[in-house]
Amino acid sequence: MVGDRFVELPCPKRYDLVQTMTSKRLGPHDPSAVLEAGAFWRATRTARGPATYRVARAEEQLRVDAWGPGCDWVADNAAALSGLLDDPSAFMPEHPVVRQLARRFAGAHLPRTLRVFECLVPTILQQLVTWREALRSIRLITAEHGEDAPGPRPLRLLPDATTLGRLPPYAFTPLGALAKHARAIRAAALVANKLEALVGTPYKRAAAVMQSIPGIGPWTSALTLAVVQGHTDAVPLGDLHLPREVAWALVGEREADDARMLELLAPFAGQRWRVIKLLRAGGPKRPRRRPRKPMRPIR
Numbered sequence: 001m002v003g004d005r006f007v008e009l010p011c012p013k014r015y016d017l018v019q020t021m022t023s024k025r026l027g028p029h030d031p032s033a034v035l036e037a038g039a040f041w042r043a044t045r046t047a048r049g050p051a052t053y054r055v056a057r058a059e060e061q062l063r064v065d066a067w068g069p070g071c072d073w074v075a076d077n078a079a080a081l082s083g084l085l086d087d088p089s090a091f092m093p094e095h096p097v098v099r100q101l102a103r104r105f106a107g108a109h110l111p112r113t114l115r116v117f118e119c120l121v122p123t124i125l126q127q128l129v130t131w132r133e134a135l136r137s138i139r140l141i142t143a144e145h146g147e148d149a150p151g152p153r154p155l156r157l158l159p160d161a162t163t164l165g166r167l168p169p170y171a172f173t174p175l176g177a178l179a180k181h182a183r184a185i186r187a188a189a190l191v192a193n194k195l196e197a198l199v200g201t202p203y204k205r206a207a208a209v210m211q212s213i214p215g216i217g218p219w220t221s222a223l224t225l226a227v228v229q230g231h232t233d234a235v236p237l238g239d240l241h242l243p244r245e246v247a248w249a250l251v252g253e254r255e256a257d258d259a260r261m262l263e264l265l266a267p268f269a270g271q272r273w274r275v276i277k278l279l280r281a282g283g284p285k286r287p288r289r290r291p292r293k294p295m296r297p298i299r
Helices: 017-024 071-076 096-104 117-124 133-144 163-166 167-175 180-191 192-196 203-211 218-229 242-251 260-266 270-283
Strands: 003-009 033-037 038-047 049-058 061-067
Touching: 003 071, 017 033, 017 049, 017 071, 038 071, 038 117, 061 071, 096 242, 096 270, 117 133, 117 180, 117 192, 117 218, 133 163, 133 167, 133 270, 163 180, 167 180, 180 192, 180 218, 203 218, 242 260, 242 270, 260 270
Parallel strands: none
Antiparallel strands: 003 061, 033 038, 038 049, 049 061
16 A cells, blocks of 8 residues: 555664554544554645555554645655654653653654644643543544545544634534633634644743633643644643642652642653653552442431
């Protein structure tokens, strides 16, 4: 299966395709991406038009095939899209838990999507709802207002900024989105070109520009830029569970807030997002409190 364009890149010996590309897939039912038979497929809207690309490993090489009007853009950015611009081997932590995880997931690179709006929209839809509810909204919006992606694999493209910007607020409700989501997505759609220009800019500046959009705070901007830029030091603040997950994994504390999380992550400055990814992938899980025993029925 040969794409309209393809490139072959030298592949690090310990590169793990599944561990690397999982971060670019929104669950097992993502309409725009799939992992199957040792290959990763993804549909994207590039700066030159829509494209579908396939990443597969063949011995010491990584092959990236691309279809559609954006195939040249994919070929030009194949190393970034497949995570080869990231070097996890340079990370040598002293903390015993993190050191063990870094060895266990030594083949997990941080890939980049290089497209801001199509990563920002799913992140907005995760605000204030469960992961399952967010995925449902993403699937419904993509099915209703997206379009078929080019190439041999049946994938769907997330709606573009023009389409989402023209939708009235009430149109998002049947698709599972909150009113807050609709306002933020519509506001981001108005400045989509400005957002795409953030690729490659310093993290703090990019985050500040994103947070100037109503409905987008530090949690949303950090998660988006971590995926778009493969940024190794992004820390999503305002997460309900993350501070406690980090505190438990690193020092065995059950309760923590953002300030405590930042304190615990300070020794990993420059690699804090990588540490968060490692802890979530295989770190010790904070035990849930046992539910109280049911009361005896009154007779």
